[in-house]
Amino acid sequence: MTDTATAARAATASRARVLIAVLLFGTVVINYLDRSNLSIALPAITEELELSTAQQGLLLSAFGWTYAAMQIPGGWLVDRIRPRVLYPLCLVLWSLATLFMGVVGGFVALIVLRLLVGACEAPAYPINSRVATVWFPERERATAIGFYTSGQFIGLALLTPVLSWLQAAVSWHWVFILTGLVGIVWGVVWYLGYREPRESRANAAEVELIRSGGGLVDLVDEQPRRARITRGDLATVLGRRKLWGIYLGQFCLTSTLWFFLTWFPTYLVDYRGMDYIKSGFLASLPFVAALVGVLASGLVSDFLLRRGASLGLARKAPIIIGLLLSTLMVGASFTDSTALVIVFLSVAFFGNGLASITWSLVSALAPERLLGLTGGMFNFIGNLSSIATPIVIGFLVTEDSFTPAFVYMTAVTVAGILSYVLLVGRVERVAER
Known part of the structure; x- marks a missing residue:
């Protein structure tokens, strides 16, 4: 009887949530372009400003300092300000900071502006998680998360060569000016297009389909009335083993991502001797592989759930398998062939993409x-890797060898596997203390 009712609702339900997925996708594309544009421009900036590897690591890590520090205040804002207002505000602010990175040229000014980009991007993924939890039933949520998460890799795969060409044709300044302008325009698009489920064009059948499937469609009416984060709130989010399992696992997963977002183009140019155009093309290939991994992760996870697998198996299996594949990046240290290096790193980044549905565990x-x-x-804890990875790699590598960086990344990935296996346990919503 329940299955019949669900099928009837699905047949008559509108598809407004598809537009929401597209809006999230576009925002993630811009979000990650503004995280990675510095890595594309860094070889040219380094040549112009004569930066050391330690200075490069500091500049690459600047985003992470404020991005991580603002996660808790950002999460507090997400629980109190509607996504329709908060997201475009953040978008415009971080896009303006990005744009001005193309206007100024000093090392200190670049660091300050990069700190601003990190601070303003901090609420982005908590907003994404909130929107996905409100707009999608549990049976569709991993697919939705996989789809919008793929935006980070689609944008990087398709636009990395474009930005590399732009830098070679004009200058590195235009890499930041162009990406900043695009973000400002998209902030307006989000404000005009986003609504909560009951305030949107979704019909009653779609709202009920989402609600009965575990989507929190009335969350906007249940916003907490307390004006501050209480000690009990912190005790809940910091005092549970399950949550620490996903926190530490996310740090390990995003360490691989931040390698690709920061040091990878420099690795190809300085350690493999490629020019900007060729390195831009080859740097895009692992992102294509990651895109395939992300799209597969959500589809496989929701397929397993529909076939009767437990929520824990459906969500954790792609993550653990993906992390195992990511350890293969160490193979790049044992070959002199650029083609094989790209193969090893593409397989590793496919694994990173396959593991990227970790936000589905936050929702659950x-x-x-x-x-x-x-x-x-x-x-916050996951993106401490955005600070650690650029700095640690900057100190580990030498002028002749990048191998210590690959060994470090592999060890961190193994730790992530252990975290999901030993700490997360059964996947079920944590009760408040």
């Missing part, structure tokens, strides 16, 4: 009232 585990705070803590 976080207390309902603390979705934003849990997402903020998850992103």
Whole structure:
């Protein structure tokens, strides 16, 4: 009887949530272009400003300092300000900071502006998680998360060669000016296009389909009334083993991502002797592989769930398998062939993409009232890697060898596997204390 009713609702339900997925996708594309544009421009900036490897690591890590530090305040904002207002505000602010990176030229000014980009991007993924939890039933949520997460790799795969060409044809300044302008325009698009489910064009059947499937369609009416984060809230999000499992696992997963977003183009140019155009093309190939991994992850996870697998198996299997594949990046240290290096790193980044549905565990585990705070803590601890990875690699590598960086990345990935296997356990929503 329940299956019949669900099928009837699905037949008559509108598809407004498809537009929401597209809006999230576009925002993620811009989000990650503004994270990675510095890595594309860095070889040219380094040549112009005569930066050391330590200075390069510091500049690459600047985003991560404020991005991580603002996760908890950002999560607090997500629990209190509607996504229709908060997201475009953040978009415009971080895009303006990006644009001005193309206007100024000093090392200190670049660091300051990069710090601003990190601070303003901080609420982005907690907002994504909140929107996905509100707009998609559990049976569709991993697919939706996989789709919009793929935006980070589609944008990087398709636009990395374009930005590399732009830098070679004009200058590195235009890499930041162009990406900044695109973000400002998209902020306006989000504000005009986004609504909560009951305030949108979704019909009653679609809203009920989402609600009955576990989507929190009335979350906007259940916003917490407390004006501050309480000690009990922090005790909940910091005192549960399950949540620490996904926090630490996310740090390990995003360490691989931040290698590709920061040092990878420099590795190809300085350690493999490629020019900007060729390196831009080859640098895009691992992102294509990651895109395939991301799209597969959501589809496989939701398929397993529909076929009767437990929520834990459906969500954790792609993550653990993906992390195992990511360890293969160490193979790049044992070959002199550029083609094989790209193969090893593409397989590793495919694995990173396959593992990238970790936000589905936030949706499944976080207390309902603390979705934003849990997402903020998850992103805070996870994105400490955005600070650690650029700096650690900057100190580990030598002028002649990048091998220590690959060994470090592999060890961190193994730690991530252990975290998901030993700490997360059964996937079920955490109750508040």
